[in-house]
Amino acid sequence: MFRQIRDDISSVFDRDPAARSALEVLFCYPGLHAVWFHRVAHWCWTHGLYFIGRLISHLGRFLTGIEIHPGARIGKRFFIDHGMGVVIGETAEIGDDVTLYHGVTLGGVTWDKVKRHPTLEDKVVVGSGAKVLGPFTVGRGARIGSNSVVVKEVPPNATVVGIPGKVVMAPESAREGRPDLEHGRLPDPSATAIACLFDQLRALEQKYEALAAEHEQLKQRVVDGTTKS
Numbered sequence: 001m002f003r004q005i006r007d008d009i010s011s012v013f014d015r016d017p018a019a020r021s022a023l024e025v026l027f028c029y030p031g032l033h034a035v036w037f038h039r040v041a042h043w044c045w046t047h048g049l050y051f052i053g054r055l056i057s058h059l060g061r062f063l064t065g066i067e068i069h070p071g072a073r074i075g076k077r078f079f080i081d082h083g084m085g086v087v088i089g090e091t092a093e094i095g096d097d098v099t100l101y102h103g104v105t106l107g108g109v110t111w112d113k114v115k116r117h118p119t120l121e122d123k124v125v126v127g128s129g130a131k132v133l134g135p136f137t138v139g140r141g142a143r144i145g146s147n148s149v150v151v152k153e154v155p156p157n158a159t160v161v162g163i164p165g166k167v168v169m170a171p172e173s174a175r176e177g178r179p180d181l182e183h184g185r186l187p188d189p190s191a192t193a194i195a196c197l198f199d200q201l202r203a204l205e206q207k208y209e210a211l212a213a214e215h216e217q218l219k220q221r222v223v224d225g226t227t228k229s
Contacts, residue, residue: 004076008032011077015099031080031100034066041070072106075122082128089117091135094124101128101146109134109151121156 012025012032019025025032037060044053053070061067066083068074071090078094080086082102088094091114092106104126108116119137120126127146132138139156150165159169 005036007077008035008079011079011097015079016081030064030066031083031086034060034064034068034080034083034086035074035078037064038068038070038072038074041068042072042074045070072117091115092117093119095120095122095140097123099125101126101130103129105131105133107131107133118150 009022009025009032012029013019019029037056041053041056041060044050044056050070057068057070064083066080066086068086068088069090069092072088072092072094074088074094075096075098077097078100079098080100080102083100085103086100087105087107089106089108091108094106098120106118106120110116115135118132118134120132121138121140121142123141124138124143126132126138126144127148129147130144130150131148132144132150134151136153138144138150138154139158141157142154143159144150144154144165145159145161147163148161148165149163150160152164154160154165155167158167160166161168
């Protein structure tokens with residue numbers, strides 16, 4: 001247990017440059033507290049103490065602003081940065097070394113008592129405000145941009161942005177070490193689409209100019225032929 005707590009604190013230093021000391025992390029990081037509340041609640045849930053598990057989960061939500069259902073399964077070194085407004089549903093599964101930012105929802109799209117929440121494999125990073133909805137898998141090392149809405153499977157190491165989420169960077173080999181948090185470098189699909197429209201417009205203008213020039217040449221030939229006759 002103490003090794004796990006030590007790993008949790010170490011993961012904060014690895015992923016948050018604002019962390020100054022172990023004491024600060026221990027007392028001032030609600031994302032870390034939410035994970036610890038969840039571990040106790042999850043133990044109760046898996047041992048049939050459903051009401052106590054939900055009560056502990058509710059207390060954790062009240063104190064941290066982060067709602068994690070006690071039935072969710074979470075791996076090692078899970079880090080929630082800032083954390084306010086994060087919601088993780090009952091059948092969600094989260095691998096090791098996953099990072100979530102504030103406002104993230106791992107939600108379901110059905111009321112049936114089945115697997116209805118997403119599975120996040122190891123080293124996934126989900127940006128602030130993103131919604132991942134449905135019982136599909138987000139592959140290892142994938143990144144989801146801020147405020148994206150993802151409703152279908154994400155390949156390993158892919159980058160997804162937009163509403164609905166689309167893969168904007170092709171999967172590449174997994175990168176070891178710290179997760180890539182440079183969301184500002186993600187491509188803008190709207191800007192890309194507008195750029196394509198401008199390219200098509202320029203091509204149409206060139207075709208129009210060529211046709212206009214050809215038309216003028218034909219017109220001049222007709223005038224010349226009429227004059228000679």
